[in-house]
C-alpha cells in the first residue's frame with residue numbers, strides 16, 4: 001500500500017474505531033449527521049474526485065482502503081455511494097453538490113428537455129440512504145447517449161418510499177414527478193456501468209465485514225472454554241476457521257485485483273468475478289461465524305450480527321451469485337475455449 | 353488489520369512478448385497431444401519434451417549461469433509454468449528438479465553437488481524425485497524411520513523404505529529425508545538429515561505401485577544396506593527437517609496447485625459452444641470467477657517469493673483453496689452434463705472428465721493433505 005493510502009486508511013480506522021456502537025445507534029436514531037460531518041472533514045466523499053476539481057485525487061484502490069474499515073466497523077453511512085456520486089458529477093462537468101450525496105443504480109423513467117434545463121419523471125429504486133441524501137446521481141440513456149442526472153432533495157416533486165436492508169441501512173425508492181434536474185452527457189469508465197461500480201463498492205465493504213466476523217470468531221474461540229479448554233483448541237473448530245480465513249483472504253485478494261483494474265479503466269470481468277467470489281464466501285463465512293459463536297451470537301445484543309446481517313444483505317445488493325455468474329458465464333462461453341486463458345492473462349499483462 | 357497478505361503483483365513490462373514466445377513454442381509442440389494428456393499435465397512424464405523445453409532455456413531458468421541456468425526472474429518462471437500448465441504440456445519429467453530439488457541444491461548443496469547435477473537438470477536430462485513419505489510416516493513426516501548410519505570410513509549406510517515416490521522409476525536422483533541420529537522424544541524433528549542419492553546406487557530397489565486408474569507413476573523405494581559417500585549428505589547433518597520444510601514451501605506455492613483440472617474447463621467450454629444453457633452458463637461463470645481469483649492469489653504468492661518473503665501460510669491457503677477447486681470441478685461437471693453423455697464415450701470431453709473424476713481425489717493428498725494445510729492456516733490465525 002502506498003504511503004498516502006496507508007495514511008488515509010489509518011485516519012479512517014481511527015475515526016470509526018472511536019465511533020462506538022454506531023450500528024445499533026443508527027438502528028434506533030437513524031442517520032448520524034455528527035459522524036457524517038467527520039467523514040466529510042476527512043474528505044472521504046471526494047476520494048475519487050481529481051485534485052484540480054477540489055478532490056483527493058485517489059483511485060479505486062483508495063476506495064478500497066476506506067471501505068474496508070467501513071465494512072469492518074459496520075459504518076451506517078453512504079460513504080462509498082458518495083464517492084461514486086461525486087466522481088460521476090465531476091465526470092459530467094458538474095460542480096460538486098453540497099451535503100450527503102448518494103447514487104442510484106436502478107433508474108426507470110424519462111428525461112426530457114424543458115425551457116431552462118431538464119425534467120425527470122420516474123423512479124429510482126433501492127437508493128442507499130435516499131431519505132437522507134441531498135443529491136442523488138444516476139445515469140440514464142438520453143438521445144442515444146448516457147447522461148448523468150443529478151437530482152436534488154428534498155424536493156416537492158419527489159416522494160420517498162422508505163425501506164431498509166437486513167441491517168437497517170436505508171434502501172429507499174424515490175419517485176419523481178416532473179422534477180427539474182441537472183443532466184449532461186457522461187462518458188467515463190465509472191459512468192459506463194453504474195450498477196457494476198456499485199457492486200465494486202459492496203465488494204470493498206464485504207472484505208471488511210468478512211474480516212470483522214473472522215476476527216470476532218477467532219477472539220471468541222480463544223476465549224470461550226468448554227470441556228476445560230478454549231474451543232479454539234479443538235481441531236474441528238480450527239479447521240472451520242481456517243477455511244473461513246482462506247475465503248476471507250480470497251475475497252480480499254479479488255477485491256484488490258478488481259479495484260486495481262477499475263482504476264485502470266474497464267473492469268467488467270474483474271468486478272463480476274470479485275462480486276461473485278465475495279457472494280460465495282459470504283455463505284460459508286456467516287455460517288461458520290455463527291456456528292463458532294453458537295447461541296450468544298444469535299442474540300440481538302451481540303455485535304456479530306452487525307457484520308453478518310450486512311453480509312447477507314450485500315450478497316444480494318447489486319447482483320447476487322446467479323446474476324454475476326450469468327454475466328460472466330455468457331461472456332466466457334461466447335469467447336470460447338480458445339480464448340479463455342489468453343483473455344485471463346491479457347488483462348494483467350496489459351497493465352505491465 | 354488483514355490476517356494474511358495477498359498484495360497484488362505488477363507483472364514486468366514485456367511479459368506479453370515472453371508469453372507469446374512460449375505459446376508459439378507450445379502450439380507447435382503439442383499439436384498431436386490428446387486432450388486427456390493435457391489434464392494434470394505436470395504428472396505426465398515425457399523426457400523428450402523436457403529436453404526440448406530445456407533447449408529453449410526454460411528449465412532451471414532462474415538458476416545461476418555457472419550451473420547451466422539463465423538467471424531469469426522468478427516472475428518470468430511463474431509465467432512459464434502457468435503457460436505450460438494451461439496448454440497441458442507434459443512437464444512431469446523435470447518438474448520436481450526444476451521446482452524444488454535444484455533450488456534445494458542451490459541453497460544447501462555442496463559446490464561439488466551443484467556442479468555435478470545442476471547443469472544436467474537444466475538440460476532437462478537429470479530428474480529428481482522426493483523421498484519424504486514412508487509407509488508409517490505420511491502427514492506425520494517427522495516419524496520417518498529410514499536411517500543413515502555413519503560408517504567408520506565416513507560413508508553412510510542407509511536402510512529403510514520410502515513410498516509414493518513419484519517417478520522414482522524414471523529419475524536418476526532422489527532427495528531422501530532420513531533419520532541420522534536416534535529419536536529425541538522431546539524434539540522429534542531433530543536428528544533428521546537429507547541425502548542426495550543416485551538411484552542406480554547398489555542397495556536401492558524400486559518397485560512401481562499401480563494407481564487407482566492402472567497407471568504406474570509412484571513407487572516404493574527400498575534402501576537395503578545402501579552405502580553412499582559422505583558427499584551425498586545434502587546440507588547440514590541434523591538440519592533435514594528445516595531444509596525439508598523449506599522445500600515444502602516451494603512444493604506448495606506454484607500454479608500447479610490450482611490448475612490441474614483446467615483442461616476439463618476448456619473441454620467443457622468446447623462442448624458448451626458460444627450459447628450454452630443457463631445451467632452451463634452458471635457453472636462457467638462460477639468457474640471463471642474461481643480461476644481468476646485463484647490466479648490472483650497464486651500470482652501474489654509468486655510475487656512475495658520473488659521479493660524474498662516467506663509466504664508459507666499464504667501458499668497453504670492457495671493450495672487448499674486450489675485443491676478444493678480442482679476437485680470440485682469434475683464432480684460438478686459430471687452433475688450437469690447432458691443425459692446423452694455417457695462415461696463410456698471416448699470423446700475428449702468424457703476422457704478428461706473420467707480421468708479427473710478418478711485422479712482428482714489425490715490432489716489434496718500430494719504435497720500435504722487438506723487437514724495438514726488447514727492446521728498451518730489455523731496457526732497463522734493464532735489458533736495453535
Ligand SMILES: Cc1cc2nc3c(=O)[nH]c(=O)nc-3n(C[C@H](O)[C@H](O)[C@H](O)COP(=O)(O)OP(=O)(O)OC[C@H]3O[C@@H](n4cnc5c(N)ncnc54)[C@H](O)[C@@H]3O)c2cc1C
Nearest residue numbers: 482483484485490491516517518714717718719720721723
Ligand atoms: C499422487 C501422489 C503422489 C505423491 N508423491 C509423493 C512423492 O513423490 N514423494 C513423497 O514423499 N510423497 C508423495 N506422496 C505422499 C503424500 O505426501 C502423502 O500421501 C501425504 O503426505 C499424506 O500421507 P498419507 O497418505 O500417509 O496419509 P495419512 O497421513 O495417513 O493421512 C490419512 C488421513 O488422515 C488425516 N490426518 C493425518 N494426520 C492428521 C492430523 N494430525 N489431523 C487431522 N487429520 C490428519 C490426513 O489429512 C488424511 O486425510 C504422494 C501422494 C500422492 C497421492
